[in-house]
Amino acid sequence: MSCPLSIFKKTKKYLLCVDSDGCAMDTMNIKHIKCFGPKFAEVFNITENVQAVLDRWNDINLYEITRGINRFKGLAQILCELNPRDAERLAFKEWADGAKELSESSLKNKIEEGGGDIFKKALLWSQLTNAAIAELSDDDKKAFEGVREALKEARNTFDIAIVSSANFAAVKEEWERCKLLELTDCITTQQDGSKAYCIAELIKKGYEPSDVVMVGDALGDLEAAEKNSVSFYPILVNREEESWRNIGNALEGFVSGKKLDFKEQFTKNFK
Ligand SMILES: [Mg+2]
DSSP, X not given: OOEETTTOOOOSSEEEEEOTBTTTEEOHHHIIIIIIHHHHHHHTTXXXXXXXXXXXXXXXIIISTTTTXXXXXXXXXXXXXXXXXXXXXXXXHHHHHHOSOOSHHHHHHHHHTTOOHHHHHHHHHHHHHHHHHHHSOGGGSEEOTTHHHHHHHHTTTEEEEEEOSSOHHHHHHHHHHTTOGGGOSEEEOTTTOOHHHHHHHHHTTTOOGGGEEEEESSHHHHHHXXXXXXXXXXXXXXXXXXXXXXXXXXXXXXXXXXXXXOHHHHHHTOO
């Protein structure tokens, strides 16, 4: 049964780290298509070419290499694309690019410092988006087909750790509800630190980096793997079920000494 990083103990030679949002859980499309995008159009009063703007939002956050970008960085990007010379938007982008912390509370500090209207709108957008996400039904937040079978099979050879930058309660609830938590051995989330940090801490439990695989859907997952010199297996956007179907063969090869070489396929699959 899954346990926190602090008490997790290695039981197998190999370790499989699995990201949650957009990787094991089919939760990213619905959040961006139904919540982030429409709330952006609402708060920033987009009245012309609405569909094109929403498509652009989805490209930035789902289908291009920027997939999984922090929400405020994504917001800064689309605001500046729509109006590249607007001083307020440029100020917001400067904040998003340079702030030590990107969160609603750091945004509130910026507003108190007199950051201006755009920061207030960004906060409102973030809050309305969170409320819309909370309204999604459980049916909207399911695991991709094939995840359960793949993890069950992998667990014969690998310890399995969730490595997610979402919050602990949400990850635990989703994996439990989808009956996947029971197939994992450790759960690491944003409370433990960055994905790269969590992989490093997991390795310290006694694995060779060459015996570790990170499974993810976004560039940040690949970078976290590379920072720790561990292998990477991608869950390709729009080809998630196929990716989960094929992971068994890839891991079988990995265990028998074949390198996982999916970096090019992963980056080329983005728009
Ligand atoms: Mg992800």
